[in-house]
Amino acid sequence: MTIVKALGCAALLGVSAQGFAAAFEFDRPGTGFGTSTTPVGKLAWEQSLPSASYVKSGDETTTTLNADMLLRTGLTDSLELQVGWDGPAWSKTKVAGTSTENDGLGDINVGLKKSIDLQDEQLSFAVLAQAVIATGNDEFSAQDDLYRLGSSVAYQYNDDVNTSISMFYEWQDGDWAITAVPTLQYQIAGPWSGFSELVYRKQESQDNEYALGTGIMYSVNDRMQLDATVGVDLDGSARSYNAGLGVAFLF
Template structure:
């Protein structure tokens, strides 16, 4: 599956949309995803501009830049289709007296989200589940090298109009090994348009060991259908990327 033609087709559909429906909750930023789905027949594009990752391993220092894309399509009822990938990536590697860089595209993923209890009301509990398959069609430096299957859930509780708390749990199955992620997030709104949050990501990888990251981010609504975001996570411990950070934009298109 090639992501570029699919994204080009969907982008043309987005541009041709002339009217808007009510804005949804976006999946960016932070761990997990929104516990609501898009209205039937509407689209959303969530784009990293880009994501930055820094990791030191085996005497090498790697810096990776990723323009990650997520297209969401409302299918009706509590179901949503998602197409994800990264059409552009850049790797800068230094170590042991050598230096190299690579540019290419990453793997492509397809997913279905099911949100049987989605609600944005204060005092409400909501949850959603996401099943995803990631295909090994990326360039060598930017892909998994094998098909990956993922299953995750996000649970959210909004005690009032200002605060929201979520818990994200996910399992990735790749090359016969499991990676588990558990990430609580605590958010607070400042005014009508600004949301700030903190999060902690606890990751158990059967091959790379345990990872713990902590950080947070902000999301700012521009009008009713555009959101800007920025976030950063820092490693706590010895394993995993030392820094993960990014900025992004999310846009909702209805019809």
Template sequence: MNLRPVLTAALFLSLAGPAFADPPDFDRPGAGFATSVLPAGTLALEQGLPTYERQRQDGYLDRTYTADSLIRIGLGGPAEFQVGGSAWNRLEERGMGSRRHAVGHGDTNVGVKIAPGGSSDSGNGFSWAALANVTFANGDEDFGNGAKQYSLGATGQWQPDDNHQNTLYANVDRLKGRNSWTLAPTFGRKFGENWMAYLEADAIHDADDGNELQAGGGVAYSIGDHAQLDAYALHRIGGHGPSFIGGLGISVFFGKKA
């Protein structure tokens, strides 16, 4: 499955679509995903602009730029369909007296999110959602897993009041018969009508590289009622893994008349 025609079709549908419906929460930014799904027949595009990752390993310094994309389509009820990937990536590798760069596309994933919902009462607001994904090994050599990967994740969200939002994200990836685990709490706060900021910690057990611990945070700014800009950064504070991850993104919701 190649992501380019899927993205092209999604953009065409969004431009041809009728009036907006009420917007849902976006999955970007931060660990995990929103505990709500899109209304039936609506679509959202969430696009990295791009993500930057730096990692030093075995005497090499790698810098990777990834234009990650996520398309969400409401199926009705508590379900939505998702397709994601990265149509453009760039790798810059330096070390051992040599330099190398590569450009290509990454793997494509498809999944279904289920959001049963929960209490929305102020001071007692809890909701949760689960997401099952399959990632196909169709990316270029430098940007793909090399095998099909299965993922299952869940996000729980607590809203003690209208301005605070805390989440806990847990996920397992199964690749080549081995499991990698992620557990990530986030603590968010709204500032006025348009701004949101959050702190995040990611504890990861990678089947190949061992334990990783990242910490950081980000901000999101709402543009009107149907678009959002975001920025985030994570820094390694223990174990293996990237020494720095950062990115910018934009999310847009495309709805329909009620």
């Protein structure tokens, strides 16, 4: 599976999940990203605990665990710096009764997110410029550096429902790809909220890819959020599933 795996229909990792009960909007969980930025002088730490994926293709199965993280800090009132790491990872591949295990470290990514004021209380917009540096071990790396430009538009329908769509344009080793992530975020009860997303990805000279993701978030307080997600890839003959737990803090 690629690092930026498919955008699907409505359910897991997908787009930035905003904790409605929290005063600060975290970018996890999800495939997309939120439209707000970290306040100046504050640090957001978003950590998976970990994430897991399972892929079965014919008589081959692969299980992967990784603990990715993202650090965000405000540079100005509308601009933030992001530094991420795919973290430590472990995988087990089984073919015809024979198992092979690998472990190592993932890639590093650096980005800038800019929130743009649209002078609208319900509509918000942000752009993201990001570079993924292929510093990880071979089994857990993108192999070549990847450059990504993203945009996110969100519409706050009411106090309980928020809709958004994130778009990503990527370039890696001469190949282009586009990803779209429409997301629905909703208040459940009290500190509980949830999201559902569809992920669509099209890479040059490759077939379309689709995925669905959904999850729930629990706002412990204004500065801490817990999350749980699950998702499935819908393309190809292989069966592919993913799930994860996560925590986010604002310091």
